Amino acid sequence: MYSADSKSRLGLDGKLKQTIFAREEGYRQAYYYQYYKGYIYYKNVSDNNHLYRINLDGTEDMMVSTNTANRGSETSDFIIYNDYIYYTVQLKERYLYRMNLDGTSNELVVNHSIAYFNLYDGFLYFVSAEGIYKAELNGQNVINIFNKNILENISILGDYIYAHYRPYDILEELTRDDYQQLLIKTDGSMQYVILDE
Numbered sequence: 001m002y003s004a005d006s007k008s009r010l011g012l013d014g015k016l017k018q019t020i021f022a023r024e025e026g027y028r029q030a031y032y033y034q035y036y037k038g039y040i041y042y043k044n045v046s047d048n049n050h051l052y053r054i055n056l057d058g059t060e061d062m063m064v065s066t067n068t069a070n071r072g073s074e075t076s077d078f079i080i081y082n083d084y085i086y087y088t089v090q091l092k093e094r095y096l097y098r099m100n101l102d103g104t105s106n107e108l109v110v111n112h113s114i115a116y117f118n119l120y121d122g123f124l125y126f127v128s129a130e131g132i133y134k135a136e137l138n139g140q141n142v143i144n145i146f147n148k149n150i151l152e153n154i155s156i157l158g159d160y161i162y163a164h165y166r167p168y169d170i171l172e173e174l175t176r177d178d179y180q181q182l183l184i185k186t187d188g189s190m191q192y193v194i195l196d197e
Helices: none
Strands: 007-010 016-021 030-036 039-044 050-055 062-065 078-081 084-090 094-100 107-110 116-120 123-128 131-136 143-146 155-157 160-165 180-185 191-194
Touching: 030 078, 039 078, 062 084, 078 116, 084 116, 107 123, 116 155, 143 160, 143 180
Parallel strands: none
Antiparallel strands: 007 016, 030 039, 039 050, 050 062, 078 084, 084 094, 094 107, 116 123, 123 131, 131 143, 155 160, 160 180, 180 191
């Protein structure tokens, strides 16, 4: 496990095992991080949220890419999957790209504005204003599996996607209570609303 306020490796008992690097004064130096093949990949707050990676012993702390930097009020996301870094870019639209683990060979995957994305079991899932889509990892063969407005990021486990959605169209400001929890099969064949007790 790794702590959130610095890159400290913890044992399963919660005790500190090793500090990889400590946070800088006043704010966390790193956030939104992922471990992959011996490295921790993270957004470096003190360097415009550029993507970095560091070895588990604290060495080889290096920038991977400037493409995932903040541009505006929201953060760009990244997920590492099958030796690629998938990420969104905060320009006018949130398009999805992928690059090699060393930051080379940037490739456009989805030229469609997306809010969230996830990768699971050899497929790409992403959320746009029109609903949830499923595609191959290279962005080909896109299909719409749910055509409603999704509130938050989607989670995938087994054959199911978990999400929150707005069950009706209204113009006024929405609260979290205006959305319903949803369970969808990854092929879009079945959809279930999870009712609150």
